Amino acid sequence: MAMACARRISAALFLLLVIGCRSGPPVIAVIPRTTGMSLWEPEHAGAEAAASALGMKIYWNAPTREDDVQGQIALVEKIIDEKYAGLILAPDQSLALMTPVRRAISRGIPTVVIGSALPLEPSGRLSYIVSDDEVAGRMAASRIGTILHGQGTVAIIGINPDIAGVLDRVGAFEATLAEQFPGIHVAEKRLGSFNVPYEQQITEEVLVANPNLNAILAVTADATRGAYSALSELHQTNTVKLVGCDQDLLAPLVTGEMDSVIAENTYEMGRRAVEWIALERQGKPVPRFQKIAPHLVTKDNLNSTDVRRILGLITQ
Incomplete structure (x- = not known):
């Protein structure tokens, strides 16, 4: 009898516990x-x-x-x-x-x-x-067109097909450059990954192969970090403008080592x-x-x- 009563009490307590959890x-x-x-x-x-x-x-x-x-x-x-x-x-x-x-x-x-x-x-x-990745691409093109005064060369890095929307960014960027800034030439386009050191290596290769490069568009957060690291290592943050995407790197905006970032x-x-x-x-x-x-986030509007x-x- 005592054991049956104890079982009934345990069952009642369990029911109360369940009801309590569900009522949260x-x-x-x-x-x-x-x-x-x-x-x-x-x-x-x-x-x-x-x-x-x-x-x-x-x-x-x-x-x-x-x-x-x-x-x-x-x-x-x-x-x-x-x-x-x-x-x-x-x-x-x-x-x-x-x-x-x-x-x-x-x-x-x-x-x-x-x-x-x-x-x-x-x-x-x-x-x-x-x-809106198409807006991001157009925004990046407008920014690079403005800071290069409509003339120069740009490289696109971090084109990772595994991230939906990246190709839309790139397509809108190139279409806007062609339409509004025909004097800016895309020197290189490089596939990307989720690996920052890889993105840094790719950027270094692009910089060495294009000594007169004026700007870089990094279309993912990892590519932005990799590009910034490469520019820092090669002491080119003042000569090559970096426009990044996906706000994982903001401190260089304050120092002026990165021009801007397209923030989701x-x-x-x-x-x-x-x-x-x-x-x-x-x-x-x-x-x-x-x-x-x-x-578009820049040093001027960061705060x-x-x-x-x-x-x-x-x-x-």
């Missing part, structure tokens, strides 16, 4: 490409700000390296199995993340892919909030993604696709309110 605030999982990058920390700030306003919580986690695709897949699978209220994902690799995203949707988890799109049509519980507005992506998931959970209409314009918010330095 909904938790949205946010998985960027990697942690510890200036590109994704603003997304974290934006998601937290929206979640706090909506009475929700954020679970933030990611691989420590952008090339750890299997690590990101494992995290998504964990999210699916633990039945989070929603998933916000910035995929490391487009094709590899298609299957886990399909599984999340099939399990009824509202999913918002940010940064760059997957080869999956938005529908059902899948939405996209992406950076991941703060706004994270904020809107949480709001969309909240709408989905309420059964309300949700946009399925939206592009967010990037922002402006708009830029500080994009960089996650202002959270409201």
Whole structure:
């Protein structure tokens, strides 16, 4: 009798525990490409700000390296199995993340892919909030055209086909140069990777092969870091203008060793993604696709309110 009573009490306590867990605030999982990058920390700030306003919580986690695709897949699978209220994902690799995203949707988890799109049509519980890469390419062309006064040579590095949208950046950049700055010639285009030392080596090769190069467009965060390291090593930060993409390197803007960076507005992506998931959970209409314009960040506007918010330095 005593043992049966004890079992009934244990079962009741377990039921209360489960009910207590379920009655807590909904938790949205946010998985960027990697942690510890200036590109994704603003997304974290934006998601937290929206979640706090909506009475929700954020679970933030990611691989420590952008090339750890299997690590990101494992995290998504964990999210699916633990039945989070929603998933916000910035995929490391487009094709590899298609299957886990399909599984999340099939399990009824509202999913918002940010940064760059997957080869999956938005529908059902899948939405996209992406950076406008064509605008980024045009913005970079306009900046380089301006600082070179319409004449000179430029190299494009970091063309990584595994990152959706990079080819759009490059295409828009070249088209805008041809249309608006025909006096600027693209001297070289180099494929990229997730490896900064490799990007540095490639940049050094480009600089040696093109001693009269005037500017470099680095189309990813890793390429930007690699290009800056190469220019520093070869003492060419004052002679070759560097325009980077994806704000993982900001200090050289202050010193003038880098001209500018095309910054993705991941703060706004994270904020809107949480709001969309909240709408989905309420059964309300949700946009399925939206592009967010990037922002040209220079030494002159680095401390402006708009830029500080994009960089996650202002959270409201």
